[in-house]
Amino acid sequence: MSRIEIDGLTKRFGDTVALDDVSFEVPAGEFVIILGVSGSGKSTLLRCMSGLTTPTEGEVRIDGRPMTAPRPEVAMIFQQHNIVGDMTAYSNALSGGINRSGFLESVLQLQDKSEKQQALEALDTVGLLEEAQQKARRMSGGQQQRVGIARALVQEPNVLLADEPVASLDPGSAQDVMQYLKTASKDKGLSTFISLHQVNIARKFGERFIGLQNGKKVFDGYLDELTIDAIDEIYGDIDTEGMFITQDTDRTVADSDQEATP
Numbered sequence: 001m002s003r004i005e006i007d008g009l010t011k012r013f014g015d016t017v018a019l020d021d022v023s024f025e026v027p028a029g030e031f032v033i034i035l036g037v038s039g040s041g042k043s044t045l046l047r048c049m050s051g052l053t054t055p056t057e058g059e060v061r062i063d064g065r066p067m068t069a070p071r072p073e074v075a076m077i078f079q080q081h082n083i084v085g086d087m088t089a090y091s092n093a094l095s096g097g098i099n100r101s102g103f104l105e106s107v108l109q110l111q112d113k114s115e116k117q118q119a120l121e122a123l124d125t126v127g128l129l130e131e132a133q134q135k136a137r138r139m140s141g142g143q144q145q146r147v148g149i150a151r152a153l154v155q156e157p158n159v160l161l162a163d164e165p166v167a168s169l170d171p172g173s174a175q176d177v178m179q180y181l182k183t184a185s186k187d188k189g190l191s192t193f194i195s196l197h198q199v200n201i202a203r204k205f206g207e208r209f210i211g212l213q214n215g216k217k218v219f220d221g222y223l224d225e226l227t228i229d230a231i232d233e234i235y236g237d238i239d240t241e242g243m244f245i246t247q248d249t250d251r252t253v254a255d256s257d258q259e260a261t262p
């Protein structure tokens, strides 16, 4: 588990201010959803947290250490899941340990038995043990994303970052992937940050929420504080009323003050 401090984070791309003086702190083990319209700065925030993007001002500290470059204890999952289609689910998962075992060992699968066991356990965590020998490209989008989660778990992170991991999935697969992410996160005590477009899914699975608008933090609170007004604040002019009740969630505005029950 890791404590995360975001301190005065600003990122400019030329004239574009992608993040504007964003600060917040997250104690170890929280499951945090980052909300905001397209272009509000969600990916940039996650990329700064992963060490992939250098902030213009401010810093990200994980367990007190500034993130100046990617570190093995911080794993990132992307929307396009970045797994290798010609490799099996097992080989993809095993490659998550490349930081420990080295590139050549990883390519030749010379990792020791415990690493191989870990890859199988990670596939089990995401419900894909029986598909371990299946080529990734033959799997559905949701299954491929779960392979991506397994690979991230094999990295043995303390912090898990996921940039719109369910954006390209149908609602059922999206909920499956979110459930596996939450279970893995809780089982392993990970501090987890997930950017999402779908407010309903966010409310169903999230504990804490950070809302961004034009690069500024406009919301920081827990589920009971994420009211329609708060959603309106984050999403501005977009009609957000329907985001609270749909077929794929049993939550409504009325139960927004209860604990998440994924």
Ligand SMILES: Nc1ncnc2c1ncn2[C@@H]1O[C@H](COP(=O)(O)OP(=O)(O)OP(=O)(O)O)[C@@H](O)[C@H]1O
Residues within 6 Å of the ligand: 013, 016, 017, 018, 036, 037, 038, 039, 040, 041, 042, 043, 044, 045
């Ligand atoms: N590498 C880059 N070069 C130039 N501008 C960028 C770059 N990355 C992001 N931006 C700009 O920064 C702003 C924030 O982008 P970002 O991708 O962080 O938003 P987002 O909320 O993740 O959007 P989406 O939901 O569409 O992925 C946007 O105006 C975007 O065009």
